[in-house]
Structure formats: structure tokens, C-alpha cells
Amino acid sequence: MTFRTWTAWPSREALTGQGRTDSRRRIAHVIRLFVLGGLFWSTFARDEVSGWGAAAATAGLLAVAACVWSFHRTTLRHELWRSLGLLALLMGAGAGAHEAGFDIPAVVLWCVCAVSALERLPFAAGLPVGLVALGAFAAVNHDAWLTTLLTAAGLLLAGYVLRLDAEARGTAQRLLAQERAARAAEAESAALAERARIARDIHDVLAHSLSAQLVHLEAARLRIEREPPGEFRDQILERVVGARSMAREGLNETRQALSALRGEMAPLGEYLRELAATDGAEVEIAGAPRALSAEASQTVRRVVQEALTNVRKHAAGARVRIRLTYGTDDVSLEVRDSGGTGKGPAGLGTSGSGYGLLGMRERAELLGGTLEAGSGGPGGKGFSVRLRVPA
Structure with a gap:
């Protein structure tokens, strides 16, 4: 792994979950609900949790949920120190829950911190945080050392796999966006080429014809002005001058239309x-x-x-x-x-x-x-x- 790999954040597309299918979104929601339900059950199933204790436990769970939400927002903005601070608060909450006798919520918090750190932080920061969280989990786990080691390794692997999966989806989203942009540019280029062709045709036919009309009308005006004054001569001259004005206006509008087609307005x-x-x-x-x-x-x-x-x-x-x-x-x-x-x-x-x-x-x-x-x-x-x- 290069130095860039260790220090780089996951892409924004990976952190926002873009490109997930509906089925995967539903599975993720079910897992979150299962974890949340397990936290509530393990907390409130004890007989001694009642009255003010239940209120304090509820406030603690809400604070933990707020920290998790804030952690996701800060990682989306690539704010490393705030993200690490929030993870420290969550791991501290796990330690407090363990001291109060709530081992299951403590283990869940530590495991969530380990997986989330590997999934959403740069490796240089996520791996040490994950190891600290799993070390706390191993310290309070009473299973055999081999079982604890395999569980910790599985959680590390799960965080890494989730990160790779998110990066793959993010890369696919970026490639899709680039492909769409390329197609749009190609379509725009084809449209500009077609408009340029139409502009050339209009110039070669209509603009040339109007220019020739102006020349002939100007010649007719000069010829008529040399005739002896009279009512008939004045009427014809007025008509020719009016036709020349309209032809000049039509030529100006044609040129403006050509400029619009070429994008040169x-x-x-x-x-x-x-x-x-x-x-x-x-x-x-x-x-x-x-x-x-x-x-x-x-x-x-x-x-x-x-x-x-x-x-x-x-x-x-x-x-x-x-x-x-x-x-x-x-x-x-x-x-x-x-x-x-x-x-x-x-x-x-x-x-x-x-x-x-x-x-x-x-x-x-x-x-x-x-x-x-x-x-x-x-x-x-x-x-x-x-x-x-x-x-």
C-alpha cells in the first residue's frame, strides 16, 4: 500500500452510499434496527433500570445516536479531528456502560466504532482506532482467547470489506458520471456541427440572395432618381426605397440568426x-x-x-x-x-x-x-x- 492509500479518505460517493440497490439499503436498515433494538433490550430488560435510571439510560442512548449521526456527517466533510473526537466519546460511553454493568451495550459500541473507523476514516487513523476499540472488547470478553481473536479479526475484516465495497460503488458512480458527461459533450458537439452546417447553408443561399437584392434595389434607386420628377416617378422611388429598407433589415436579421446558430451572439x-x-x-x-x-x-x-x-x-x-x-x-x-x-x-x-x-x-x-x-x-x-x- 502506498502512502497515498494510507492517508486518503474514502470518496464522497463511497461515504454517501451512492449506487446502492434497494435490496442492499433495506438490508442495511434491518441491521441498524436490529442493533438498535438489541441495545434497547439489553439496557431496559434489567429489573434495576426503572424510574430515574430508565430516564438516564434513554438519554444516554439518544446521546450515543446523536454522536453516531454526527460522526457520519463529519466524515462526509473529511474532518479528521472531529471524527476522532466523536469516536473517542463513543468508546468512552462504552467504557462507562461497562463500569455500570451494561456489558452488551459496551461491546456493541466498541465493535461499531472499530468497523466504522475502518470503513469511513483514512487507514492511518482508522486502523489504530479500530485496534483500540477491539482491544477494549477483548479485555472484557470472557470467551476463550482464540474465539476473541477470531471475532476481532472478523470485525476488522468486515470493516475493510465494507470500505472496499463502498469504494467500488463510488468508482462506478464516478465512471457513470464521466460517461454521461462524455455523451453530453458528444451530443453538444454534434449539435454544434449541425448548426454550423445549417448556418453555412443559410449564408450561401439566403444571405447571398438578400445581398444581391440590395445591390439591384440600390441600382434601381439610382436609375429612378435620374428620371424627370413626377408623381409616378416619386411613387416608384418610394416603393423601391421601402423595399431596399426591408431587404436590409432582413439581411441584418439573417446575420443575427447565423450568429445565434454559431453561438457568436x-x-x-x-x-x-x-x-x-x-x-x-x-x-x-x-x-x-x-x-x-x-x-x-x-x-x-x-x-x-x-x-x-x-x-x-x-x-x-x-x-x-x-x-x-x-x-x-x-x-x-x-x-x-x-x-x-x-x-x-x-x-x-x-x-x-x-x-x-x-x-x-x-x-x-x-x-x-x-x-x-x-x-x-x-x-x-x-x-x-x-x-x-x-x-
Whole structure:
């Protein structure tokens, strides 16, 4: 055995009993109940234990149970000196019980201390404690020396076997956790690879197509502007400018979707400020900013986009205020406009992204959140969108 073997604690998985089957748990409970019942019977079966004596015996047994429970907790936290102190108290309680004439409880306490020390302490501490406890047992045992020796050796072996069994279960639990983590990492890697492939396809098809449309629309605008002024020319120019704006917005949203697929999204606060600068909106961020899940972050971004698009459609010229609040276990967003009567770009009022308030509400509910939309302020002026999602 190496020095590390002598000084190492049993693993946390071994000390907590993880990986035990239900049948083994039931057997362990039955053994504990049997030992506890034997202690009570051997203590209270004597005629002289009555009245104040019975009360004192009960208090002593409860104190012993509290020490055993505390010993299990301290070994779980790898507190060596406290664990040794509790074992010393238990062995001292056994000596006191022996002096009072309660030999069976004394022997049970010493044997339990020996087995528990070997099972739950480092070998360098558990073996000496076990030998001291079994030495006390041998000193009061009246059987033949060979029987006493075999009993002590059997108890030492039982503690060692219990330790090996617990370590084997702990190792199995760690290997199982590592296997699960490896599978999760493999699944995440496969998902990232698939998302990267989808992002490449979207970039090669949709983003390229929108970029080409922008080029053609810009060329058409420049060509139309060279025509003589007139009502027909102005209407066509307005339509082309509106189509160019929508194509540019679609290209920006496509790029954002590609960034989300690749996991390269800008921080949410930075994104909101950039988006607000384009529309002249005010941004306020409350709470301590933190990284959000991809789903929550994307939901907030989409809701802001849709809310600002609705302002451009139906309340052009209105003042817009965006407030993002980081809560303890959620994030809240409010987009409020002051109301406006201006007319948006040509064709924008009747255009739609296919998302709308219904789509925003469905996206929020899928994450366990809520979305409310309605009057933005006193007098029914303006409009507000309020989102809350767990994060």
C-alpha cells in the first residue's frame, strides 16, 4: 500500500452510499434496527433500570445516536479531528456502560466504532482506532482467547470489506458520471456541427440572395432618381426605397440568426444599444447583467425587433424606451412608445415578418415566460410590450 492509500479518505460517493440497490439499503436498515433494538433490550430488560435510571439510560442512548449521526456527517466533510473526537466519546460511553454493568451495550459500541473507523476514516487513523476499540472488547470478553481473536479479526475484516465495497460503488458512480458527461459533450458537439452546417447553408443561399437584392434595389434607386420628377416617378422611388429598407433589415436579421446558430451572439445589452441607436430609442438596463441561455437571449432579441418594427409601422416618430431588467431567476423586457401619427416607409405598414404579437407570445410561453401587450401609458397613448422569461 502506498502512502497515498494510507492517508486518503474514502470518496464522497463511497461515504454517501451512492449506487446502492434497494435490496442492499433495506438490508442495511434491518441491521441498524436490529442493533438498535438489541441495545434497547439489553439496557431496559434489567429489573434495576426503572424510574430515574430508565430516564438516564434513554438519554444516554439518544446521546450515543446523536454522536453516531454526527460522526457520519463529519466524515462526509473529511474532518479528521472531529471524527476522532466523536469516536473517542463513543468508546468512552462504552467504557462507562461497562463500569455500570451494561456489558452488551459496551461491546456493541466498541465493535461499531472499530468497523466504522475502518470503513469511513483514512487507514492511518482508522486502523489504530479500530485496534483500540477491539482491544477494549477483548479485555472484557470472557470467551476463550482464540474465539476473541477470531471475532476481532472478523470485525476488522468486515470493516475493510465494507470500505472496499463502498469504494467500488463510488468508482462506478464516478465512471457513470464521466460517461454521461462524455455523451453530453458528444451530443453538444454534434449539435454544434449541425448548426454550423445549417448556418453555412443559410449564408450561401439566403444571405447571398438578400445581398444581391440590395445591390439591384440600390441600382434601381439610382436609375429612378435620374428620371424627370413626377408623381409616378416619386411613387416608384418610394416603393423601391421601402423595399431596399426591408431587404436590409432582413439581411441584418439573417446575420443575427447565423450568429445565434454559431453561438457568436453579441452581449444582450450591447445588442440592444446598437438596435436602439438605429431607431433613436432610449435604453435602460437594471440589475446585474449576466449571460443568458441561448433560447432566452434570442427571445428577448426577437421581441425587441418585432416591437420596434411595429413602432415603425404604426407609430412613426414616436419616442421609444427600452428597459431590460435582470432579476434573480428571470429577465424582464419592456418596450414602450409614446404614440405617434407619422407614416412609415412605403409598404411597411402592410408588410409583415410572419411573427407578430402571437408569435412573440408563443415563443415566451415555450420558455415558461409571459408576454403582455397593450396601452403604453396614461390616457391610452402609445403602446407597450412587456416580456418576462426565466433565465
